[in-house]
Amino acid sequence: MTMMKKLLTSAVASALMVGGAQAEISDNTIKIGYLADMSGTYRDLAGPNGLKAMEMAIADFGGQVNGTKIEVVSADDRNSPDSASSTVRRWVENENVDLVAGMVASSVSIAVSKILEENDRLGIISGSAASSITNEHCTPNHIHYVYDTYPLANGTASAVVKEGGKTWYMLTADYAFGHALEADVTRVVEANGGEVIGSVRHPFPTQDFSSFILQAQASGADVIGLANAGADTTNAITTASEFGVTQSGQTLAALLLFLTDVHALGAETAQGIQLTTGWYWDMNDETREWSDRFMEETGVRPTMVHAGIYSSTMQYLNAVAATGSDDAQTVRQQMMDTPINDMFAKNGKIRVDGRMVHDMYLAEVKTPEESKNEWDLYKILRTIPAEESYRPLSESKCKLVNN
Amino acid sequence: MSMIFGVPLAVLSGQLLIGIINGAFYALLSLGLAVIFGLLKIINFAHGAMYMLGAMTTVLMFDYMGVNYWVALFLAPLVVGVFGVVIEYFLLRRIAGQDHIYSLLLTFGVALIIQGVLINWFGVSGLRYTMPDMFKGGVNLGFMFMPYYRAWVIVAALLVCFGTWFVIEKTKLGSYLRAGTEDSQLMQGFGINVPLLISLTYGFGVALAAFAGVLAAPIYSVTPVMGSSTLIVVFAVVVIGGMGSIGGAIITGILMGVIEGLTKTFYPPASSAVIFLVMVLVLMFRPSGLFGKEA
Numbered sequence: 001m002t003m004m005k006k007l008l009t010s011a012v013a014s015a016l017m018v019g020g021a022q023a024e025i026s027d028n029t030i031k032i033g034y035l036a037d038m039s040g041t042y043r044d045l046a047g048p049n050g051l052k053a054m055e056m057a058i059a060d061f062g063g064q065v066n067g068t069k070i071e072v073v074s075a076d077d078r079n080s081p082d083s084a085s086s087t088v089r090r091w092v093e094n095e096n097v098d099l100v101a102g103m104v105a106s107s108v109s110i111a112v113s114k115i116l117e118e119n120d121r122l123g124i125i126s127g128s129a130a131s132s133i134t135n136e137h138c139t140p141n142h143i144h145y146v147y148d149t150y151p152l153a154n155g156t157a158s159a160v161v162k163e164g165g166k167t168w169y170m171l172t173a174d175y176a177f178g179h180a181l182e183a184d185v186t187r188v189v190e191a192n193g194g195e196v197i198g199s200v201r202h203p204f205p206t207q208d209f210s211s212f213i214l215q216a217q218a219s220g221a222d223v224i225g226l227a228n229a230g231a232d233t234t235n236a237i238t239t240a241s242e243f244g245v246t247q248s249g250q251t252l253a254a255l256l257l258f259l260t261d262v263h264a265l266g267a268e269t270a271q272g273i274q275l276t277t278g279w280y281w282d283m284n285d286e287t288r289e290w291s292d293r294f295m296e297e298t299g300v301r302p303t304m305v306h307a308g309i310y311s312s313t314m315q316y317l318n319a320v321a322a323t324g325s326d327d328a329q330t331v332r333q334q335m336m337d338t339p340i341n342d343m344f345a346k347n348g349k350i351r352v353d354g355r356m357v358h359d360m361y362l363a364e365v366k367t368p369e370e371s372k373n374e375w376d377l378y379k380i381l382r383t384i385p386a387e388e389s390y391r392p393l394s395e396s397k398c399k400l401v402n403n
Numbered sequence: 404m405s406m407i408f409g410v411p412l413a414v415l416s417g418q419l420l421i422g423i424i425n426g427a428f429y430a431l432l433s434l435g436l437a438v439i440f441g442l443l444k445i446i447n448f449a450h451g452a453m454y455m456l457g458a459m460t461t462v463l464m465f466d467y468m469g470v471n472y473w474v475a476l477f478l479a480p481l482v483v484g485v486f487g488v489v490i491e492y493f494l495l496r497r498i499a500g501q502d503h504i505y506s507l508l509l510t511f512g513v514a515l516i517i518q519g520v521l522i523n524w525f526g527v528s529g530l531r532y533t534m535p536d537m538f539k540g541g542v543n544l545g546f547m548f549m550p551y552y553r554a555w556v557i558v559a560a561l562l563v564c565f566g567t568w569f570v571i572e573k574t575k576l577g578s579y580l581r582a583g584t585e586d587s588q589l590m591q592g593f594g595i596n597v598p599l600l601i602s603l604t605y606g607f608g609v610a611l612a613a614f615a616g617v618l619a620a621p622i623y624s625v626t627p628v629m630g631s632s633t634l635i636v637v638f639a640v641v642v643i644g645g646m647g648s649i650g651g652a653i654i655t656g657i658l659m660g661v662i663e664g665l666t667k668t669f670y671p672p673a674s675s676a677v678i679f680l681v682m683v684l685v686l687m688f689r690p691s692g693l694f695g696k697e698a
Contacts, residue, residue, distance in 0.1 A: 044528040203675035211667040264529035
């Protein structure tokens with residue numbers, strides 16, 4: 001029924017387009033709400049600098065769409081689905097926000113996407129990890145742009161197993177994201193002929209990992225897999241290095257690492273760690289050129305999330321310009337119909353489940369000798385083609401996919 | 404290999420040792436809180452922030468002035484201690500004699516402001532601090548690999564804890580301190596500058612936190628938020644030991660480190676809750692704490 005209604009609305013809207021494109025843009029403003037953790041654990045990977053990236057995209061676009069002005073509002077979600085939900089309700093119900101973008105904690109994204117679906121507005125999620133966002137939690141009103149846990153496990157775990165890391169011991173953050181990542185990793189390790197011989201679930205957050213590292217050492221596994229994020233991961237890596245994990249022949253596999261994490265660790269501590277990333281600032285002239293501009297604005301190099309926010313904002317504004325509409329379904333369809341070719345992705349595609357699929361990269365952290373400056377941190381070992389990276393639609397549980 | 408409840412003895416010994424190391428941290432932090440509460444009756448919610456400032460100061464002094472670890476070990480607590488004296492003089496003194504809740508709210512506010520400002524400057528990913536060369540590596544004890552630095556943490560923390568206990572409980576200076584807070588007018592009459600004594604005590608208490616911060620800098624992520632989660636655990640330790648009991652804070656700190664370490668071995672998901680569980684039990688059966696004087 002709703003689908004029918006949406007079709008009818010857009011049909012009627014198209015009929016009215018004779019009156020000029022602007023007639024379709026509500027209250028004659030494109031209003032974007034930027035929602036992210038601005039002050040907590042996940043601040044640096046998106047946060048205030050993500051807002052900067054969005055503003056850069058709007059400025060590059062010319063600050064307006066066919067004469068309609070673009071307005072940005074922003075809020076701190078404090079990693080709380082409740083706090084995020086009340087903000088987004090206010091935005092869409094009272095302030096006419098057309099697009100909600102940013103979003104890091106997976107729980108926040110899932111809560112927000114439900115509100116967007118109820119109100120038929122659009123959301124572009126750039127910071128979250130959980131692959132369930134476009135699987136069981138998919139809606140026709142959001143897009144998941146940069147990465148998710150599926151390629152993280154696929155890229156890193158399969159590479160490490162192929163290099164001989166057959167037995168794994170998992171250190172897993174004891175909440176939904178950690179469990180999901182552990183499950184994805186276990187699947188990949190077993191599919192490649194390896195085995196997970198033990199795991200420990202640590203509280204979130206944990207400062208002292210020495211006890212868990214000791215247990216992982218005692219297990220005798222080839223690989224210690226870290227299914228956690230942010231400060232938990234950096235603390236675990238620091239402690240592993242202190243306790244001589246790599247010297248004793250064990251390998252560390254960090255499943256989710258952002259450039260800001262590696263920068264905090266430094267090449268000395270993080271060297272040799274393999275990771276999967278959706279983008280890296282120093283891949284080619286295009287990425288470097290944009291990163292230099294970003295650094296001028298912010299003083300730091302961009303993470304894949306920052307680049308994704310820029311790219312997705314551009315993609316959105318292009319779609320609004322092309323359709324002359326800010327209606328969520330019209331714009332989403334246009335975004336799905338247009339391949340993404342920019343500094344962030346080549347031939348990226350937004351699927352019907354909302355997943356943006358693009359090439360991912362297997363990277364290794366450089367040694368201090370190889371690293372020329374504090375941000376010169378990754379060597380790209382392999383490009384993982386889009387179709388190999390993400391969960392295929394044939395395995396999807398999304399209600400929008402006919403399986 | 405002999406086993407205890409399905410855990411090899413070697414692994415268990417390692418976990419006990421790790422527990423003692425973490426306990427030494429707790430002891431150092433709860434000691435500062437106990438000194439401040441025991442002598443000044445201030446519930447210092449800024450203690451976590453002071454611990455964080457100790458670590459941040461260590462990193463920043465190294466980055467901008469090349470101050471090495473050993474100098475930082477003295478200088479960072481001094482800098483943070485002076486900052487504490489300033490807070491005491493300009494803020495805490497104004498609410499002296501009021502209900503505890505005032506000092507709690509004031510110090511909590513101060514902590515949030517410090518944390519917020521530093522997040523704006525440095526972000527939350529953490530600052531890099533390289534371990535001093537002489538502490539790199541470690542020794543194989545047979546049952547575990549013991550990094551040299553962790554051994555140093557035990558030694559340094561216990562020395563400082565014992566020294567503090569000794570000064571407060573066994574020396575003349577300590578007796579002035581205790582007397583000054585017991586009956587400040589009488590002590591003023593004896594010609595002792597009680598307000599100064601109070602400022603210095605607060606400064607010393609937060610300097611202890613900063614010292615723990617310096618010890619933490621090479622092994623934990625140094626971030627503006629590192630103190631906030633630690634603070635709550637340390638408060639629980641102080642409550643278990645008995646608010647204001649100096650010796651109680653030290654012994655309970657180490658004990659809780661060990662209990663937490665064992666929980667991490669036998670049932671890791673409960674390891675962040677076990678200290679609070681002990682706190683609840685202690686409050687039920689011995690409300691003034693294990694080492695507190697009965698009210």
